[in-house]
Amino acid sequence: MLTTVLRRVGQGVPVMLLVSVLVFALLHAAPGGPLAVYLENPGVRPEDIERLRRALGLDQSLPTQYARWLAAFVQGDWGFSLSDGRPVATRMLERLPATLELAGASLVVALLAAVPAGIAAAVRRGRWFDRAAGVLALAGVSLPVFWFGLVLQLTIAIGLGWLPSSGRSAAFGGGLADRVSHLVLPAIVLAAVHAAAWSRYLRASMIGVLSRRFITAAAARGIPRGRILLRHALRNAAGPLLAVVILDAALVVSGAVVTESVFAWPGLGALFTEALSRRDYPVLMAFLMVTSVAVITLNLAADLAHRALDPRLRG
Protein backbone atom coordinates (compact mmCIF):
# COMPACT_ATOMS: atom_id res chain seq x y z
CA MET A 1 0.00 0.00 0.00
CA LEU A 2 2.77 2.42 0.99
CA THR A 3 4.61 1.88 -2.30
CA THR A 4 1.36 2.53 -4.20
CA VAL A 5 0.86 5.78 -2.31
CA LEU A 6 4.43 6.87 -3.00
CA ARG A 7 4.19 5.91 -6.65
CA ARG A 8 0.95 7.87 -7.17
CA VAL A 9 2.33 10.91 -5.32
CA GLY A 10 5.46 10.54 -7.44
CA GLN A 11 3.29 10.83 -10.53
CA GLY A 12 1.40 13.81 -9.15
CA VAL A 13 4.45 15.99 -8.48
CA PRO A 14 5.76 16.16 -12.09
CA VAL A 15 2.21 16.96 -13.26
CA MET A 16 2.06 19.87 -10.80
CA LEU A 17 5.46 21.09 -12.03
CA LEU A 18 4.26 20.88 -15.64
CA VAL A 19 1.18 22.90 -14.71
CA SER A 20 3.38 25.55 -13.09
CA VAL A 21 5.54 25.78 -16.25
CA LEU A 22 2.41 26.11 -18.41
CA VAL A 23 0.92 28.82 -16.22
CA PHE A 24 4.21 30.73 -16.03
CA ALA A 25 4.74 30.51 -19.80
CA LEU A 26 1.18 31.62 -20.52
CA LEU A 27 1.41 34.72 -18.35
CA HIS A 28 4.79 35.67 -19.80
CA ALA A 29 3.47 35.26 -23.34
CA ALA A 30 1.49 38.46 -22.81
CA PRO A 31 2.90 41.41 -24.79
CA GLY A 32 4.66 43.45 -22.12
CA GLY A 33 4.48 40.51 -19.71
CA PRO A 34 3.00 41.06 -16.27
CA LEU A 35 3.48 44.83 -16.62
CA ALA A 36 1.17 45.14 -19.65
CA VAL A 37 -1.39 47.15 -17.66
CA TYR A 38 1.19 49.84 -16.92
CA LEU A 39 2.48 49.95 -20.50
CA GLU A 40 -1.01 50.85 -21.70
CA ASN A 41 -1.42 53.55 -19.07
CA PRO A 42 -0.09 56.93 -20.33
CA GLY A 43 0.09 58.20 -16.72
CA VAL A 44 2.94 55.82 -15.88
CA ARG A 45 6.41 57.10 -16.83
CA PRO A 46 8.90 54.82 -18.63
CA GLU A 47 11.44 55.17 -15.80
CA ASP A 48 8.83 53.94 -13.30
CA ILE A 49 8.20 50.90 -15.47
CA GLU A 50 11.94 50.26 -15.57
CA ARG A 51 12.11 50.53 -11.78
CA LEU A 52 9.15 48.15 -11.38
CA ARG A 53 10.72 45.75 -13.85
CA ARG A 54 13.87 45.59 -11.76
CA ALA A 55 11.98 45.47 -8.46
CA LEU A 56 9.91 42.52 -9.67
CA GLY A 57 12.97 40.76 -11.09
CA LEU A 58 11.63 40.92 -14.63
CA ASP A 59 15.07 41.94 -15.98
CA GLN A 60 16.43 38.47 -15.18
CA SER A 61 16.39 35.40 -17.38
CA LEU A 62 13.13 33.48 -17.66
CA PRO A 63 14.42 30.33 -15.90
CA THR A 64 15.62 32.44 -12.96
CA GLN A 65 12.29 34.22 -12.82
CA TYR A 66 10.45 30.92 -12.95
CA ALA A 67 12.55 29.40 -10.15
CA ARG A 68 12.04 32.46 -7.95
CA TRP A 69 8.33 32.60 -8.63
CA LEU A 70 7.87 28.90 -7.92
CA ALA A 71 9.90 29.05 -4.70
CA ALA A 72 7.86 32.02 -3.50
CA PHE A 73 4.61 30.38 -4.55
CA VAL A 74 5.32 27.20 -2.62
CA GLN A 75 5.98 29.31 0.47
CA GLY A 76 2.59 30.98 0.17
CA ASP A 77 3.96 34.25 -1.23
CA TRP A 78 1.71 34.82 -4.24
CA GLY A 79 2.55 38.46 -4.82
CA PHE A 80 0.32 41.49 -4.66
CA SER A 81 -2.88 42.24 -6.54
CA LEU A 82 -2.37 44.93 -9.19
CA SER A 83 -5.86 46.34 -8.60
CA ASP A 84 -5.72 47.06 -4.87
CA GLY A 85 -2.16 46.26 -3.80
CA ARG A 86 -3.20 43.70 -1.19
CA PRO A 87 -1.57 40.26 -1.00
CA VAL A 88 -3.08 37.85 -3.51
CA ALA A 89 -3.31 35.09 -0.89
CA THR A 90 -5.40 37.35 1.38
CA ARG A 91 -7.75 38.29 -1.45
CA MET A 92 -8.24 34.65 -2.41
CA LEU A 93 -8.71 33.45 1.17
CA GLU A 94 -11.47 35.96 1.84
CA ARG A 95 -13.33 34.74 -1.25
CA LEU A 96 -12.90 31.05 -0.48
CA PRO A 97 -15.83 30.59 1.98
CA ALA A 98 -18.41 31.87 -0.53
CA THR A 99 -17.13 29.48 -3.22
CA LEU A 100 -17.02 26.51 -0.84
CA GLU A 101 -20.58 27.32 0.25
CA LEU A 102 -21.78 27.43 -3.37
CA ALA A 103 -19.85 24.32 -4.42
CA GLY A 104 -21.04 22.39 -1.35
CA ALA A 105 -24.66 23.36 -1.93
CA SER A 106 -24.48 22.45 -5.61
CA LEU A 107 -22.88 19.09 -4.74
CA VAL A 108 -25.84 18.35 -2.46
CA VAL A 109 -28.36 19.47 -5.11
CA ALA A 110 -26.64 17.43 -7.83
CA LEU A 111 -26.50 14.25 -5.74
CA LEU A 112 -30.11 14.67 -4.51
CA ALA A 113 -31.19 14.77 -8.15
CA ALA A 114 -28.75 12.28 -9.65
CA VAL A 115 -28.88 9.40 -7.14
CA PRO A 116 -32.67 8.81 -7.04
CA ALA A 117 -32.94 9.44 -10.81
CA GLY A 118 -30.06 7.09 -11.57
CA ILE A 119 -31.42 4.28 -9.38
CA ALA A 120 -34.98 4.63 -10.69
CA ALA A 121 -33.79 4.69 -14.32
CA ALA A 122 -31.71 1.54 -13.75
CA VAL A 123 -34.65 -0.28 -12.14
CA ARG A 124 -37.07 0.79 -14.89
CA ARG A 125 -34.53 0.33 -17.64
CA GLY A 126 -35.96 1.00 -21.11
CA ARG A 127 -39.34 2.13 -19.76
CA TRP A 128 -40.75 5.66 -20.05
CA PHE A 129 -39.09 6.99 -16.89
CA ASP A 130 -35.68 5.82 -18.07
CA ARG A 131 -36.18 7.37 -21.50
CA ALA A 132 -37.44 10.67 -20.07
CA ALA A 133 -34.50 10.78 -17.65
CA GLY A 134 -32.16 10.03 -20.58
CA VAL A 135 -33.52 12.90 -22.68
CA LEU A 136 -33.40 15.25 -19.70
CA ALA A 137 -29.82 14.23 -18.92
CA LEU A 138 -28.79 14.80 -22.54
CA ALA A 139 -30.34 18.27 -22.37
CA GLY A 140 -28.54 18.85 -19.06
CA VAL A 141 -25.08 18.13 -20.42
CA SER A 142 -25.86 20.25 -23.51
CA LEU A 143 -26.90 23.31 -21.48
CA PRO A 144 -24.88 26.49 -21.87
CA VAL A 145 -24.48 27.16 -18.14
CA PHE A 146 -24.41 30.97 -18.38
CA TRP A 147 -27.61 30.98 -20.44
CA PHE A 148 -29.37 28.64 -18.00
CA GLY A 149 -28.44 31.12 -15.27
CA LEU A 150 -29.85 34.05 -17.24
CA VAL A 151 -33.10 32.16 -17.93
CA LEU A 152 -33.60 31.29 -14.25
CA GLN A 153 -32.89 34.90 -13.29
CA LEU A 154 -35.43 36.13 -15.84
CA THR A 155 -38.19 33.69 -14.97
CA ILE A 156 -37.92 32.79 -11.29
CA ALA A 157 -36.18 35.87 -9.87
CA ILE A 158 -37.40 38.76 -12.04
CA GLY A 159 -40.61 37.33 -13.53
CA LEU A 160 -42.08 35.51 -10.55
CA GLY A 161 -40.12 37.30 -7.85
CA TRP A 162 -39.77 34.09 -5.81
CA LEU A 163 -36.03 34.32 -5.18
CA PRO A 164 -33.37 37.06 -5.30
CA SER A 165 -31.64 37.35 -8.66
CA SER A 166 -28.07 37.93 -7.47
CA GLY A 167 -25.68 38.38 -4.57
CA ARG A 168 -25.04 36.30 -1.47
CA SER A 169 -27.31 38.12 0.99
CA ALA A 170 -29.57 41.15 1.27
CA ALA A 171 -27.80 44.53 1.52
CA PHE A 172 -28.13 44.70 5.32
CA GLY A 173 -27.15 41.30 6.60
CA GLY A 174 -30.24 39.11 6.60
CA GLY A 175 -30.84 35.87 8.41
CA LEU A 176 -30.37 32.26 7.45
CA ALA A 177 -33.53 32.19 5.29
CA ASP A 178 -32.19 35.14 3.32
CA ARG A 179 -28.82 33.44 2.79
CA VAL A 180 -30.45 30.21 1.66
CA SER A 181 -32.78 32.03 -0.73
CA HIS A 182 -29.77 33.66 -2.39
CA LEU A 183 -28.01 30.31 -2.65
CA VAL A 184 -30.79 28.32 -4.36
CA LEU A 185 -30.56 29.56 -7.97
CA PRO A 186 -26.75 29.59 -8.34
CA ALA A 187 -26.55 26.15 -6.69
CA ILE A 188 -29.09 24.74 -9.16
CA VAL A 189 -27.26 26.27 -12.13
CA LEU A 190 -23.89 24.91 -11.03
CA ALA A 191 -25.43 21.50 -10.27
CA ALA A 192 -27.40 20.97 -13.50
CA VAL A 193 -24.62 19.66 -15.73
CA HIS A 194 -23.28 17.34 -13.04
CA ALA A 195 -26.69 16.03 -11.98
CA ALA A 196 -27.31 15.07 -15.61
CA ALA A 197 -23.98 13.34 -16.16
CA TRP A 198 -23.86 11.60 -12.78
CA SER A 199 -27.42 10.22 -13.00
CA ARG A 200 -26.55 8.45 -16.26
CA TYR A 201 -23.29 7.20 -14.84
CA LEU A 202 -24.99 5.79 -11.73
CA ARG A 203 -27.68 4.22 -13.94
CA ALA A 204 -25.05 2.38 -15.97
CA SER A 205 -23.14 1.12 -12.95
CA MET A 206 -26.39 0.12 -11.14
CA ILE A 207 -27.46 -1.89 -14.19
CA GLY A 208 -24.07 -3.60 -14.09
CA VAL A 209 -24.34 -4.44 -10.40
CA LEU A 210 -28.00 -5.54 -10.57
CA SER A 211 -27.15 -8.23 -13.13
CA ARG A 212 -24.62 -9.86 -10.79
CA ARG A 213 -25.31 -13.13 -9.05
CA PHE A 214 -25.10 -11.88 -5.48
CA ILE A 215 -28.14 -9.70 -6.19
CA THR A 216 -30.10 -12.72 -7.45
CA ALA A 217 -28.93 -14.63 -4.39
CA ALA A 218 -30.07 -11.83 -2.09
CA ALA A 219 -33.49 -11.77 -3.79
CA ALA A 220 -33.72 -15.58 -3.44
CA ARG A 221 -33.07 -15.25 0.29
CA GLY A 222 -36.20 -13.12 0.47
CA ILE A 223 -34.50 -9.81 1.22
CA PRO A 224 -36.93 -6.96 0.38
CA ARG A 225 -36.35 -5.22 -2.94
CA GLY A 226 -35.75 -1.76 -1.48
CA ARG A 227 -33.13 -3.15 0.86
CA ILE A 228 -31.38 -4.98 -1.97
CA LEU A 229 -31.29 -1.80 -4.04
CA LEU A 230 -29.92 0.44 -1.31
CA ARG A 231 -27.82 -1.85 0.86
CA HIS A 232 -26.47 -4.27 -1.72
CA ALA A 233 -26.54 -2.65 -5.15
CA LEU A 234 -26.04 1.04 -4.35
CA ARG A 235 -23.12 0.30 -2.03
CA ASN A 236 -21.31 -1.37 -4.89
CA ALA A 237 -22.23 1.27 -7.46
CA ALA A 238 -21.39 4.20 -5.19
CA GLY A 239 -17.61 3.76 -5.29
CA PRO A 240 -17.19 4.41 -9.01
CA LEU A 241 -19.69 7.29 -8.78
CA LEU A 242 -17.62 8.89 -6.03
CA ALA A 243 -14.55 8.66 -8.24
CA VAL A 244 -16.40 10.40 -11.10
CA VAL A 245 -17.71 13.09 -8.75
CA ILE A 246 -14.18 13.94 -7.64
CA LEU A 247 -12.78 13.73 -11.17
CA ASP A 248 -15.26 16.47 -12.15
CA ALA A 249 -13.58 18.95 -9.78
CA ALA A 250 -11.92 20.84 -12.65
CA LEU A 251 -15.32 21.20 -14.33
CA VAL A 252 -16.76 22.63 -11.11
CA VAL A 253 -14.11 25.37 -11.15
CA SER A 254 -15.05 26.36 -14.71
CA GLY A 255 -18.72 26.20 -13.75
CA ALA A 256 -18.13 28.36 -10.68
CA VAL A 257 -16.44 31.07 -12.79
CA VAL A 258 -19.55 31.26 -14.99
CA THR A 259 -22.16 30.88 -12.24
CA GLU A 260 -20.57 33.35 -9.84
CA SER A 261 -20.23 35.94 -12.55
CA VAL A 262 -23.86 35.59 -13.70
CA PHE A 263 -25.25 35.72 -10.13
CA ALA A 264 -22.70 38.22 -8.73
CA TRP A 265 -21.77 35.60 -6.12
CA PRO A 266 -18.74 37.02 -4.28
CA GLY A 267 -16.48 33.95 -4.50
CA LEU A 268 -13.23 32.95 -6.20
CA GLY A 269 -14.88 32.65 -9.61
CA ALA A 270 -16.10 36.24 -9.47
CA LEU A 271 -12.64 37.32 -8.24
CA PHE A 272 -11.22 35.64 -11.34
CA THR A 273 -13.48 37.50 -13.78
CA GLU A 274 -12.79 40.80 -11.99
CA ALA A 275 -9.05 40.15 -12.18
CA LEU A 276 -9.40 39.22 -15.85
CA SER A 277 -11.07 42.50 -16.77
CA ARG A 278 -8.31 44.43 -14.97
CA ARG A 279 -5.46 42.28 -16.30
CA ASP A 280 -4.53 41.56 -12.69
CA TYR A 281 -1.91 38.92 -13.60
CA PRO A 282 -0.75 37.93 -10.08
CA VAL A 283 -4.34 37.04 -9.17
CA LEU A 284 -4.92 35.19 -12.46
CA MET A 285 -1.72 33.18 -12.06
CA ALA A 286 -2.49 32.26 -8.45
CA PHE A 287 -6.05 31.28 -9.39
CA LEU A 288 -4.88 28.87 -12.11
CA MET A 289 -2.15 27.40 -9.90
CA VAL A 290 -4.30 26.95 -6.81
CA THR A 291 -7.26 25.41 -8.64
CA SER A 292 -5.02 23.06 -10.68
CA VAL A 293 -3.10 21.90 -7.62
CA ALA A 294 -6.42 21.35 -5.83
CA VAL A 295 -7.71 19.29 -8.77
CA ILE A 296 -4.56 17.14 -8.88
CA THR A 297 -4.63 16.61 -5.11
CA LEU A 298 -8.32 15.66 -5.18
CA ASN A 299 -7.73 13.16 -8.00
CA LEU A 300 -4.87 11.64 -6.06
CA ALA A 301 -6.96 11.42 -2.89
CA ALA A 302 -9.85 9.85 -4.81
CA ASP A 303 -7.55 7.26 -6.35
CA LEU A 304 -6.00 6.34 -3.00
CA ALA A 305 -9.37 6.29 -1.21
CA HIS A 306 -10.77 4.05 -3.93
CA ARG A 307 -7.86 1.63 -3.47
CA ALA A 308 -8.24 1.68 0.30
CA LEU A 309 -11.98 0.97 0.16
CA ASP A 310 -11.98 -1.67 -2.57
CA PRO A 311 -10.09 -4.82 -1.52
CA ARG A 312 -9.85 -5.96 -5.17
CA LEU A 313 -7.55 -3.03 -5.99
CA ARG A 314 -5.09 -3.74 -3.18
CA GLY A 315 -1.78 -5.36 -3.74
Add this chain to the structure above:
Amino acid sequence: MSPRDRGTRWAFVAAGVLVAAAALGPWLAPYAPDAIDLAARRAAPSPGHLFGTDDLGRDLFTRVLHGARVSLAIGILAAALSVALGAGVGAVAAWTGRWADAVLMRLADAILAVPRLPLLMIASVILRPGVGTLVLLVAAVSWMETARVVRAEVRSLVRQGFVEAARAVGAGPVRSMIRHVLPGIVPTLAVAITLAVGRSILLESALSFFGVGVQPPAASWGNMLYQAQSTMATEPWLALFPGLSILLTVLIVNALGERLARDDASPGSRHVA
Protein backbone atom coordinates in the same frame (compact mmCIF):
# COMPACT_ATOMS: atom_id res chain seq x y z
CA MET B 1 -22.17 3.10 -39.39
CA SER B 2 -25.37 2.94 -41.36
CA PRO B 3 -28.23 4.52 -39.46
CA ARG B 4 -29.67 1.37 -37.95
CA ASP B 5 -32.60 2.65 -35.97
CA ARG B 6 -35.07 5.47 -35.98
CA GLY B 7 -33.28 7.44 -33.28
CA THR B 8 -29.97 7.45 -35.11
CA ARG B 9 -31.69 8.43 -38.35
CA TRP B 10 -33.45 11.34 -36.64
CA ALA B 11 -30.19 12.50 -35.08
CA PHE B 12 -28.54 12.46 -38.53
CA VAL B 13 -31.49 14.30 -40.11
CA ALA B 14 -31.48 16.94 -37.38
CA ALA B 15 -27.74 17.46 -37.71
CA GLY B 16 -28.15 17.72 -41.49
CA VAL B 17 -30.88 20.36 -41.16
CA LEU B 18 -28.66 22.28 -38.77
CA VAL B 19 -25.66 22.30 -41.10
CA ALA B 20 -27.92 23.17 -44.08
CA ALA B 21 -29.48 26.06 -42.16
CA ALA B 22 -26.02 27.39 -41.33
CA ALA B 23 -24.72 26.90 -44.88
CA LEU B 24 -27.78 28.46 -46.56
CA GLY B 25 -28.26 31.07 -43.83
CA PRO B 26 -27.63 34.17 -45.95
CA TRP B 27 -30.16 32.98 -48.55
CA LEU B 28 -32.77 31.90 -46.01
CA ALA B 29 -32.54 35.03 -43.90
CA PRO B 30 -35.36 37.52 -44.51
CA TYR B 31 -33.12 40.58 -43.91
CA ALA B 32 -29.48 41.61 -44.12
CA PRO B 33 -27.70 40.91 -40.82
CA ASP B 34 -26.68 44.53 -40.33
CA ALA B 35 -29.80 46.16 -41.84
CA ILE B 36 -30.82 48.85 -39.34
CA ASP B 37 -34.51 49.65 -39.08
CA LEU B 38 -34.98 52.45 -36.58
CA ALA B 39 -38.76 52.29 -36.91
CA ALA B 40 -38.75 48.72 -35.56
CA ARG B 41 -36.29 48.95 -32.67
CA ARG B 42 -36.65 46.52 -29.76
CA ALA B 43 -39.68 44.90 -31.39
CA ALA B 44 -41.05 41.76 -29.73
CA PRO B 45 -41.27 38.59 -31.84
CA SER B 46 -43.97 38.91 -34.54
CA PRO B 47 -44.68 37.39 -37.99
CA GLY B 48 -42.51 40.13 -39.56
CA HIS B 49 -39.63 39.56 -37.15
CA LEU B 50 -39.88 35.94 -35.97
CA PHE B 51 -37.38 36.39 -33.12
CA GLY B 52 -37.92 40.15 -32.63
CA THR B 53 -35.36 42.91 -33.18
CA ASP B 54 -32.50 44.43 -31.18
CA ASP B 55 -31.82 48.01 -30.08
CA LEU B 56 -30.86 49.02 -33.65
CA GLY B 57 -33.88 47.33 -35.21
CA ARG B 58 -31.78 44.50 -36.67
CA ASP B 59 -33.73 41.28 -37.24
CA LEU B 60 -32.75 38.71 -34.60
CA PHE B 61 -33.77 35.67 -36.68
CA THR B 62 -31.36 36.81 -39.41
CA ARG B 63 -28.59 37.35 -36.88
CA VAL B 64 -29.15 33.96 -35.26
CA LEU B 65 -28.87 32.32 -38.70
CA HIS B 66 -25.63 34.20 -39.38
CA GLY B 67 -24.37 33.40 -35.89
CA ALA B 68 -24.92 29.72 -36.65
CA ARG B 69 -22.24 29.89 -39.33
CA VAL B 70 -19.65 31.28 -36.92
CA SER B 71 -20.57 29.04 -33.98
CA LEU B 72 -20.81 25.84 -36.05
CA ALA B 73 -17.65 26.58 -38.04
CA ILE B 74 -15.63 27.14 -34.88
CA GLY B 75 -17.20 24.08 -33.24
CA ILE B 76 -16.54 21.73 -36.16
CA LEU B 77 -13.02 22.99 -36.96
CA ALA B 78 -11.90 22.97 -33.33
CA ALA B 79 -13.35 19.48 -32.86
CA ALA B 80 -11.64 18.09 -35.97
CA LEU B 81 -8.33 19.68 -34.99
CA SER B 82 -8.48 18.53 -31.37
CA VAL B 83 -9.32 14.96 -32.36
CA ALA B 84 -6.55 14.90 -35.00
CA LEU B 85 -4.11 16.23 -32.41
CA GLY B 86 -5.34 13.78 -29.78
CA ALA B 87 -5.17 10.83 -32.17
CA GLY B 88 -1.63 11.81 -33.18
CA VAL B 89 -0.42 12.18 -29.60
CA GLY B 90 -2.20 8.99 -28.52
CA ALA B 91 -0.75 6.98 -31.42
CA VAL B 92 2.80 8.25 -30.86
CA ALA B 93 2.54 7.57 -27.12
CA ALA B 94 1.23 4.05 -27.68
CA TRP B 95 3.69 3.21 -30.44
CA THR B 96 6.88 4.50 -28.85
CA GLY B 97 6.07 3.63 -25.24
CA ARG B 98 8.55 4.39 -22.47
CA TRP B 99 9.82 7.97 -22.30
CA ALA B 100 7.79 9.71 -24.98
CA ASP B 101 4.70 7.92 -23.67
CA ALA B 102 5.30 9.04 -20.10
CA VAL B 103 6.04 12.65 -21.08
CA LEU B 104 3.04 12.97 -23.43
CA MET B 105 0.62 11.43 -20.95
CA ARG B 106 1.86 13.57 -18.05
CA LEU B 107 1.41 16.60 -20.32
CA ALA B 108 -2.17 15.46 -20.97
CA ASP B 109 -2.70 15.06 -17.20
CA ALA B 110 -1.31 18.54 -16.60
CA ILE B 111 -3.56 20.28 -19.13
CA LEU B 112 -6.56 18.28 -17.90
CA ALA B 113 -5.91 19.48 -14.36
CA VAL B 114 -6.06 23.17 -15.29
CA PRO B 115 -9.69 24.32 -15.34
CA ARG B 116 -10.43 24.72 -19.04
CA LEU B 117 -12.59 27.81 -19.20
CA PRO B 118 -10.43 30.11 -17.01
CA LEU B 119 -7.35 28.93 -18.91
CA LEU B 120 -8.96 29.79 -22.24
CA MET B 121 -10.22 33.12 -20.93
CA ILE B 122 -6.71 34.16 -19.88
CA ALA B 123 -5.24 32.98 -23.18
CA SER B 124 -7.91 34.95 -25.07
CA VAL B 125 -7.28 38.11 -23.10
CA ILE B 126 -3.54 37.85 -23.77
CA LEU B 127 -3.68 36.85 -27.43
CA ARG B 128 -6.88 38.66 -28.49
CA PRO B 129 -7.61 35.92 -31.00
CA GLY B 130 -9.40 36.14 -34.33
CA VAL B 131 -11.61 33.25 -35.32
CA GLY B 132 -8.67 31.15 -36.55
CA THR B 133 -6.65 31.55 -33.35
CA LEU B 134 -9.77 30.84 -31.32
CA VAL B 135 -10.09 27.47 -33.09
CA LEU B 136 -6.43 26.71 -32.28
CA LEU B 137 -6.89 27.68 -28.63
CA VAL B 138 -10.00 25.56 -28.14
CA ALA B 139 -8.28 22.59 -29.80
CA ALA B 140 -5.15 23.08 -27.70
CA VAL B 141 -7.08 22.45 -24.48
CA SER B 142 -9.38 19.71 -25.85
CA TRP B 143 -7.16 16.96 -27.29
CA MET B 144 -6.34 15.09 -24.08
CA GLU B 145 -9.38 12.85 -23.73
CA THR B 146 -9.00 11.64 -27.32
CA ALA B 147 -5.29 11.05 -26.76
CA ARG B 148 -6.00 8.81 -23.76
CA VAL B 149 -8.65 6.75 -25.55
CA VAL B 150 -6.64 6.42 -28.77
CA ARG B 151 -3.52 5.44 -26.82
CA ALA B 152 -5.42 2.65 -25.08
CA GLU B 153 -6.99 1.40 -28.33
CA VAL B 154 -3.76 1.50 -30.31
CA ARG B 155 -1.95 -0.42 -27.58
CA SER B 156 -4.55 -3.17 -27.64
CA LEU B 157 -4.61 -3.27 -31.47
CA VAL B 158 -0.83 -3.40 -31.73
CA ARG B 159 -0.80 -6.44 -29.45
CA GLN B 160 -3.00 -8.31 -31.91
CA GLY B 161 -1.28 -10.44 -34.51
CA PHE B 162 -2.13 -8.59 -37.70
CA VAL B 163 -0.11 -5.49 -36.90
CA GLU B 164 2.87 -7.59 -35.95
CA ALA B 165 2.44 -9.55 -39.18
CA ALA B 166 2.47 -6.34 -41.21
CA ARG B 167 5.66 -5.25 -39.48
CA ALA B 168 7.19 -8.67 -40.05
CA VAL B 169 6.72 -8.37 -43.83
CA GLY B 170 8.48 -5.02 -43.72
CA ALA B 171 5.77 -2.37 -43.24
CA GLY B 172 7.21 0.71 -41.50
CA PRO B 173 5.59 2.24 -38.44
CA VAL B 174 3.79 4.93 -40.42
CA ARG B 175 2.40 2.49 -42.93
CA SER B 176 1.30 -0.01 -40.28
CA MET B 177 -0.35 2.80 -38.39
CA ILE B 178 -2.30 4.15 -41.34
CA ARG B 179 -3.16 0.88 -43.10
CA HIS B 180 -3.73 -1.41 -40.13
CA VAL B 181 -4.35 0.52 -36.94
CA LEU B 182 -6.26 3.60 -38.18
CA PRO B 183 -9.23 1.63 -39.63
CA GLY B 184 -9.67 0.02 -36.23
CA ILE B 185 -10.01 3.29 -34.39
CA VAL B 186 -12.26 5.10 -36.91
CA PRO B 187 -15.48 4.46 -34.94
CA THR B 188 -13.83 5.81 -31.79
CA LEU B 189 -12.66 8.90 -33.67
CA ALA B 190 -16.16 9.47 -35.10
CA VAL B 191 -17.65 9.47 -31.61
CA ALA B 192 -14.84 11.67 -30.28
CA ILE B 193 -15.28 14.28 -33.05
CA THR B 194 -19.05 14.41 -32.61
CA LEU B 195 -18.85 14.94 -28.85
CA ALA B 196 -16.00 17.43 -29.30
CA VAL B 197 -18.18 19.57 -31.60
CA GLY B 198 -20.70 20.07 -28.80
CA ARG B 199 -18.00 20.81 -26.26
CA SER B 200 -16.22 23.28 -28.55
CA ILE B 201 -19.45 25.16 -29.28
CA LEU B 202 -20.12 25.45 -25.54
CA LEU B 203 -16.56 26.67 -24.90
CA GLU B 204 -16.67 29.24 -27.69
CA SER B 205 -20.07 30.52 -26.58
CA ALA B 206 -18.88 30.84 -22.97
CA LEU B 207 -15.77 32.76 -24.08
CA SER B 208 -17.85 35.05 -26.30
CA PHE B 209 -20.38 35.49 -23.50
CA PHE B 210 -17.58 36.92 -21.37
CA GLY B 211 -16.60 39.21 -24.22
CA VAL B 212 -13.24 37.55 -24.89
CA GLY B 213 -14.23 35.22 -27.75
CA VAL B 214 -15.69 36.21 -31.12
CA GLN B 215 -15.65 40.01 -31.35
CA PRO B 216 -18.43 42.21 -32.78
CA PRO B 217 -19.39 43.08 -35.47
CA ALA B 218 -19.09 39.33 -36.18
CA ALA B 219 -22.06 37.64 -34.53
CA SER B 220 -21.76 34.32 -32.72
CA TRP B 221 -24.47 33.05 -30.41
CA GLY B 222 -22.23 33.65 -27.40
CA ASN B 223 -21.51 37.29 -28.11
CA MET B 224 -25.19 37.93 -28.92
CA LEU B 225 -25.90 36.78 -25.36
CA TYR B 226 -23.10 39.01 -24.07
CA GLN B 227 -24.84 41.99 -25.67
CA ALA B 228 -28.31 40.86 -24.58
CA GLN B 229 -27.38 40.73 -20.88
CA SER B 230 -27.88 44.39 -20.10
CA THR B 231 -31.36 44.63 -21.63
CA MET B 232 -32.48 41.17 -20.60
CA ALA B 233 -35.34 42.32 -18.36
CA THR B 234 -37.02 44.47 -21.03
CA GLU B 235 -36.13 42.50 -24.20
CA PRO B 236 -35.90 38.89 -23.04
CA TRP B 237 -36.13 37.53 -26.60
CA LEU B 238 -32.61 38.80 -27.28
CA ALA B 239 -31.32 36.41 -24.60
CA LEU B 240 -33.79 33.62 -25.28
CA PHE B 241 -33.21 32.72 -28.94
CA PRO B 242 -29.40 32.68 -29.21
CA GLY B 243 -29.26 30.53 -26.03
CA LEU B 244 -31.94 28.16 -27.32
CA SER B 245 -29.94 27.82 -30.53
CA ILE B 246 -26.83 26.80 -28.59
CA LEU B 247 -28.82 24.33 -26.47
CA LEU B 248 -30.57 22.78 -29.49
CA THR B 249 -27.37 22.51 -31.54
CA VAL B 250 -25.31 20.94 -28.77
CA LEU B 251 -28.25 18.65 -27.91
CA ILE B 252 -28.46 17.35 -31.49
CA VAL B 253 -24.72 16.86 -31.73
CA ASN B 254 -24.55 15.07 -28.36
CA ALA B 255 -27.54 12.87 -29.24
CA LEU B 256 -25.75 11.89 -32.43
CA GLY B 257 -22.53 11.18 -30.52
CA GLU B 258 -24.41 9.05 -27.97
CA ARG B 259 -26.05 7.04 -30.78
CA LEU B 260 -22.76 6.51 -32.59
CA ALA B 261 -21.10 5.36 -29.37
CA ARG B 262 -23.94 2.90 -28.68
CA ASP B 263 -23.93 1.54 -32.24
CA ASP B 264 -20.18 1.17 -32.09
CA ALA B 265 -20.42 -0.90 -28.92
CA SER B 266 -22.91 -3.31 -30.47
CA PRO B 267 -21.31 -6.52 -31.75
CA GLY B 268 -20.50 -6.74 -35.44
CA SER B 269 -20.28 -3.00 -36.02
CA ARG B 270 -16.54 -2.70 -35.58
CA HIS B 271 -15.36 -4.07 -38.89
CA VAL B 272 -18.12 -2.33 -40.88
CA ALA B 273 -16.41 1.01 -40.43
